[in-house]
Amino acid sequence: xxxxxxxxxxxCAEGRAxxxxxxxxxxxxxxxxxxxxxxxxxxxxxxxxGLKNNETNEMASLIITEDRKSSTxxxxxxxxxxxxxxxxxxxxNAGGTSYGKLTFGQGTILTVHx
Amino acid sequence: xxxxxxSPRYKVAKRGQDVALRCDPISGHVSLFWYQQALGQGPEFLxxxxxxxxxxxxxxxxxxxxxxxxxGSVSTLKIQRTQQEDSAVYLxxxxxxxxxxxxxxxxxxxx
Numbered sequence: 006x007x008x009x010x011x012x013x014x015x016x017c018a019e020g021r022a023x024x025x026x027x028x029x030x031x032x033x034x035x036x037x038x039x040x041x042x043x044x045x046x047x048x049x050x051x052x053x054x055g056l057k058n059n060e061t062n063e064m065a066s067l068i069i070t071e072d073r074k075s076s077t078x079x080x081x082x083x084x085x086x087x088x089x090x091x092x093x094x095x096x097x098n099a100g101g102t103s104y105g106k107l108t109f110g111q112g113t114i115l116t117v118h119x
Numbered sequence: 120x121x122x123x124x125x126s127p128r129y130k131v132a133k134r135g136q137d138v139a140l141r142c143d144p145i146s147g148h149v150s151l152f153w154y155q156q157a158l159g160q161g162p163e164f165l166x167x168x169x170x171x172x173x174x175x176x177x178x179x180x181x182x183x184x185x186x187x188x189x190x191g192s193v194s195t196l197k198i199q200r201t202q203q204e205d206s207a208v209y210l211x212x213x214x215x216x217x218x219x220x221x222x223x224x225x226x227x228x229x230x
Contacts, residue, residue, distance in 0.1 A: 047224075
C-alpha cells in the first residue's frame, strides 16, 4: 500500500474548521484514501473514505486533489471531543488478491482548544 | 448494533506467563484482523483471518504469538512466555470489506 505523509500535530479552536492535510504521491489507481481517528484509550474509528471524488458524511468532508496525490480531511465545526490522532491511510478494498489490510502511519495529533 | 468486543480490557502478566486475549467480532463479518499498538505509535498489523482460515500471519513478531479463529467467529490471540517488550495494546478489528471496525483493545502490561 502507498505511504502517506501527515503533519505530526495541529491545533484548532473550538467551533472552527479543522483542515488536516495528507500527501500520498505514490497512490495507485485502485487505492482508496481512508481516514480514521483514535481518541485516547479507544480503538481507531472510521471517519470517511474516497477514491477520486470529494465525499461528505455526518462526520467530515474529504477533498481529494484531481491528481489524487494529496487530500484534506475537513471537520467543519471542531469540538473538544474531536481531539484525537487522525490517520490518513491508502488502502485497496477487499477483493481479488487483496483483503483490505490497513497500514497505519504516525498520524496527526489534532488538539482542539476552547 | 453491537460492535467489536475485546476482553479483558486490561491484563497484567508476570514475565514468562502465557496470556490469551479474546475478540468477539461483529456478527457476520468474514474478515478479522489483529493489531499491536505500542505507546505513542500507530497500530501495527499482526495477522488476518478470513472465516476460520488464517491467511496472513506475517506481522506476528515471534513464534510465541499464536492466533486462532476455529469457528470463523470469535478469535483468540495467545502469547506464550510473555516478555516485557510484549507490553502494548492489542486491537482486534472485523471488516465488511469496505471498512474495518475496531474494538477498544486489550492493554497488556508485562512486569
